[in-house]
Amino acid sequence: MIKHESIETNAGLLIALTLIVISIGGLVEIVPLFFINDTVEKVEGVRPYSALELRGRDIYQREGCYLCHSQMVRPFRDEMLRYGHYSLAAESKYDHPFQWGSKRTGPDLARVGGKYSNEWHVAHLVRPTAVVPQSVMPNYPWLLETELNYSDVQDRMRALKMTGVPYSETQQEYEANVTTFGADIAGRLDILRAEETLMQQALTYNYDGQRARITEMDALIAYLQVLGTMVDFSRYDEGYFTQFR
Ligand code: HEC
Secondary structure, three states, rough: OOOOHHHOOOOHHHHHHHHHHHHHHHHHHHHHOOOOOOOOOOOOOOOOOOHHHHHHHHHHHOOOOOHOOOOOOOOOHHHHHOOOOOOOHHHHHHOOOOOOOOOOOOOHHHHOOOOOOOHHHHHHHHHHHHHHOOOOOOOOOOHHHHOOOOOOOOHHHHHHHHHOOOOOOHHHHHHHHHHHHHHHHHOOEHHHHHHHHHHHHHHHHHOOOOOOOOOOHHHHHHHHHHHHOOOOOOOOOHHHHHHOO
């Protein structure tokens, strides 16, 4: 029998045995990936961002919101009671890069969509202490004043398309999207109509409260309001969780 001490005092043997253990662990994790087609389970309702939401997401990253906010509800009871159903892999499958994060100076935002009104978000982003007096979140007043630049939104969608996000450019791709997401959503995922649908969404919902202009605030709020709303969890176990709220 080999004593542990004899392994520890023999560098060659220790290295050899370490490599064997690591290889077994590696094989167990890697080999199954060759035999499955999809690592992310498909979930109904999950769709790519519209052009406006996508620009909002860009602003979210530009402003470094992820430095204080995570976007992943962990599968723990306390997190689910606070934020709602834990995050599913499918919910961030069109996010490149994902915004899971681990720093939570502020609350997790994975399910913030629909939690507040657009007016609340405008007031909060311009000056957080106006609505949450003890907040340490910075002010972002320029979002309301800066017109949204969306001249390159088609290129941004094309770049994401290369990573596998199903934005459509050909008639065939568009029709495939109609089948998967329905005509309404498919229209918003069409790259050639991106500017038109972006303006349409901004004018219809008027997120920033200024009808005449499309600002960066419009885009950011459109993005925040869609977070966590794509999957209808009430169809699964919402009743169960509400017992504890
Ligand atoms: C320095 C850290 C910090 C940064 C950077 C930051 N936040 Fe916050 N955020 C907070 C804190 C702390 C709170 C909780 C207090 C409050 O509501 O203001 C918060 C709250 C929020 C809430 C309300 C969440 C809820 O469930 O009540 C939203 C929405 C939000 N932040 C969005 C943003 C966005 C968008 C950005 C980037 C433009 C951003 N935050 C940048 C710290 C930060």
